[in-house]
Amino acid sequence: MHYAQHNPLPLPSGGAYESLKATMETVFDWQYELRKQNLLNLYEKGKTLAWNANDLDWSIDVNIERLVRERVANGMAPMMNSLLNPPVALGDKEVVEFQLNMNAFMLSQFLHGEQGALLATAKIVQGVPWEEAKFYAANQVADEARHVEVYHRYLTEKLGLSYEIAPSLNRLLDDIMLDPRWDITFLGMQIMVEGLALAAFGVMRMQMADEPLIQDLIGRVMADESRHVAFGVLSLGDLYQHEMGAAEIREREDFIIEATHLLRERLLPSPVFEHLGWDVGVWTNWAQQTPFMRGFRQMMFSKIVPNLKRLGLLTPRVRDAYEKLDLLQFENHKDSVEDPEVTPPQELVQLLAQFMQGTAAQAASSH
Numbered sequence: 001m002h003y004a005q006h007n008p009l010p011l012p013s014g015g016a017y018e019s020l021k022a023t024m025e026t027v028f029d030w031q032y033e034l035r036k037q038n039l040l041n042l043y044e045k046g047k048t049l050a051w052n053a054n055d056l057d058w059s060i061d062v063n064i065e066r067l068v069r070e071r072v073a074n075g076m077a078p079m080m081n082s083l084l085n086p087p088v089a090l091g092d093k094e095v096v097e098f099q100l101n102m103n104a105f106m107l108s109q110f111l112h113g114e115q116g117a118l119l120a121t122a123k124i125v126q127g128v129p130w131e132e133a134k135f136y137a138a139n140q141v142a143d144e145a146r147h148v149e150v151y152h153r154y155l156t157e158k159l160g161l162s163y164e165i166a167p168s169l170n171r172l173l174d175d176i177m178l179d180p181r182w183d184i185t186f187l188g189m190q191i192m193v194e195g196l197a198l199a200a201f202g203v204m205r206m207q208m209a210d211e212p213l214i215q216d217l218i219g220r221v222m223a224d225e226s227r228h229v230a231f232g233v234l235s236l237g238d239l240y241q242h243e244m245g246a247a248e249i250r251e252r253e254d255f256i257i258e259a260t261h262l263l264r265e266r267l268l269p270s271p272v273f274e275h276l277g278w279d280v281g282v283w284t285n286w287a288q289q290t291p292f293m294r295g296f297r298q299m300m301f302s303k304i305v306p307n308l309k310r311l312g313l314l315t316p317r318v319r320d321a322y323e324k325l326d327l328l329q330f331e332n333h334k335d336s337v338e339d340p341e342v343t344p345p346q347e348l349v350q351l352l353a354q355f356m357q358g359t360a361a362q363a364a365s366s367h
């Protein structure tokens with residue numbers, strides 16, 4: 001695929017390339033015994049449902065600024081001020097800038113997460129001992145390359161505004177890549193990072209309902225991601241519930257708790273405040289405290305929590321940590337085996353509807 005890279009991504013402080021010495025063992029499986037039929041089914045599905053980045057209609061004119069200005073004209077600024085209670089009341093101009101940057105920030109982190117998934121899955125091909133898991137992971141590698149391709153094209157050709165990787169996401173991807181245990185690569189990428197991505201993509205799709213190219217792009221990516229998360233859930237269940245001892249499980253608990261903190265941090269838009277020249281401390285503190293944004297961040301875990309439960313990893317220690325973060329509310333939601341599609345939690349749909357309706361109500365009352 002050829003596309004003009006009008007707006008190259010800004011580089012992180014470490015420069016254009018980041019090298020890590022990963023130490024995972026590479027495992028050949030000379031038995032070629034295909035034991036896990038459910039993984040093979042997923043593999044068949046993955047091959048059949050592959051798409052091409054060229055299938056998207058790249059001729060669509062994307063003008064996010066116009067979309068945001070329309071919302072602002074419908075009363076978005078007073079709505080945001082009353083619902084989000086920012087430290088300084090936002091005017092129309094600030095709301096437009098904030099929305100444009102938030103959108104670019106989120107999409108940029110999606111791109112960087114996709115590159116992480118590409119590399120992590122390549123590592124899984126090498127390290128996972130089962131032949132059928134290697135097959136599936138290889139199929140996922142191709143999916144992730146396509147995801148990097150479409151997000152990158154969208155950001156550089158269509159948006160013209162992008163962000164470098166957020167430090168907390170960078171740290172989590174590094175942890176995942178450096179860990180020598182193949183199941184931690186799975187746990188970190190397929191369960192944690194991709195579980196969060198599924199929820200975040202769903203939100204982006206609802207927020208950008210009036211932008212047809214991103215609708216198509218995210219719809220295709222999400223269909224792939226739900227298989228990837230299911231791959232993680234199917235691959236790890238037996239291992240954690242029947243094969244590992246207490247000491248090993250304890251290490252997985254530590255990893256989950258640390259990854260959860262990093263993912264929550266990754267959702268804070270501090271780089272946006274910095275880019276806008278707003279007081280980063282004041283605004284980040286606000287983003288941490290304000291109920292709407294807190295609720296929003298919690299809901300990003302709505303797929304992760306039931307998946308951990310299915311894996312047997314919602315142990316007393318993890319429960320305790322999640323209780324403090326108010327995340328146990330999702331434990332009875334459907335996991336990725338029961339519901340591979342992403343149904344956004346009802347609370348989130350209501351929250352966003354409130355936001356959209358608030359805009360509409362403001363518009364109605366101003367006429």
Ligand SMILES: [Fe+2]
Nearest residue numbers: 114117144147
């Ligand atoms: Fe992906």
Ligand SMILES: [Fe+2]
Nearest residue numbers: 117194225228
């Ligand atoms: Fe993925």
